[in-house]
Amino acid sequence: MGGIKPGSGSRRFLSRNYKPYLLLLPSFGLIAVFKVYPILYSVAGSFLMRGARGVIKFAGLKNFQMIFTDPTILNSIWVTIKFNLITVPLQIVLALMLALMLNRRVRFVQTMRTLLYIPVAINMIIASTIWNMMLNPSSGPANAILGALGIPPQPFLTSSRQALWVIIVICCWKGVSYWMLFLLAGLQNINSSIYEAGRIDGTTFFTELFSLTIPMLKNSLVFVIVSDTMINLFMFIPAYLLTGGGPEGSTDTLMYEAYRAAFKFSNYNRSYAIVTVLMLMTFIVIGLQFFMLRDTKGSGLKRRFLKRGLGK
């Protein structure tokens, strides 16, 4: 952690009063009221429902029962899972590939980096808006370019078979450079002398990648994978802005259903139940990811590299 290590007396001196709590009070108050409380509120709300004469009463699992027997929601759960199973791995693999490519010291690499950072500054609304126009079936340039290549015009967002894929492309376009930023920072933190030992041993690119680079990059990778999953599980903007969940429910993500339940039909308890289901899905997925990415104390190869690389 660099800097000067605190003397043993110092912290005790500063700790002997209530002042740290005062410093924390404003932020803690805001976090408690605007972050923690709403989560508890929506979990609690998912067990309540509006009965006769608008009286709120305990509903047990009724909201969930309703959700899990509703074909619209079952479809949304499937759409959300499908969207995530494709988008997250695709984004991570592309981001890692670009990060590895940009981690070399060759000509123009700095310029490429800056150019590839640009989509980071663009949000989902703008990305969706621009892509929506580019992919307009009759007047967008995408079909014009395809036409020039001799490919017949595509329906894109107006087809239930293509719409989700189009949204996946938009999300990758916007997301890959963001995650690349983290992975590139992680790669640059790896001591390059570790690789030199491997070069002498004559390892191939893939051995180096899987037994050295990826294990060394673990912290950044876990962070990127977990954050990326959370964002994509709650994906909402493309469905809201571009497709309204259609065509034929093909892009109807759970978060969009939660939004509709609350703000179109004023059925808040249904909406809380959907969000609670999403929360559960999040915890399950992230639990699984942590389990699969848990530290297996590094492979033998990694340790050998570490010893040789750093021992010099």
Added chain:
Amino acid sequence: MITKRGTKEKILDLLYYATLIFFVCFALFPILWSLSNSFRSENAEIFKHISKLSLHTFIPEKFSLNSYRSLFVDNQFYRPLLNSWIVAVLTVFFGFVINGLAGFAFAKFKFKGNNVLFGIYLFSFMIPFEMIAIPLYKTVGAFGILETRTALILPMIANGMIVFLYRQFFQDIPDALIESAYIDGAGLLRVFFQLLVPLSKPVIISASLMIFIQQWDAFLWPLVAATNKSLKVVQVAISEFTGEFTVQWGTIFAATTIAIAIPIGILIPLQKFYIQGISSTGLKE
């Protein structure tokens, strides 16, 4: 690497640059396309060149600011622009003070419950905003501040990630420096503002950029919490163009160009700080 380069290396190099250039083009094409279209003289010109690919599909025939005039004069885009700025700048300011003080407490004090509290802060930054948006609507509604700027600012001020950033930075500032000032009789607030703040410019810039971008990009929350026309922010205004003016593409291009230019104009010169900020939240622990 002074060995003679073989054909294999040359091909690999070519492949390397070709792949990178492909990704750069893919990343930049939509932005440049929308930028170039925003300077066309009329909507008809946008559609005229689509069906047959030519140079003018990508570059306007005649450079014109018509779309921007229509955006500001007919659509009063300066209002959402101003709203977004007010909301973002106020959040940045209050976020700096409030998260900075919390970072100070976590970095330099040992107190009961400090791990649990820090855990809550970290947890709060891991959850995506969408998860809380709908119950937050009810919570903020209970305070009676929906449809005000306060509703857009207040819930976004405290930010676990920013607290984390400040804590990381303040930890590296020697305790002795703080103690001596403290013993000299300076209050904690004075220690924070007169001692820590001047030493912490890089982290303040990183944190402020992150809050600014977060507020500039905010959509779901302003969409539901501030439906009043006078409070509309840029992203909500743009999302409405997409529905309303299906043929007024020129206006949309002009609006997206401005909405992109502002964060890029701020981020490019300060990219070092922004990258430092977001990458240090991804690297540590």
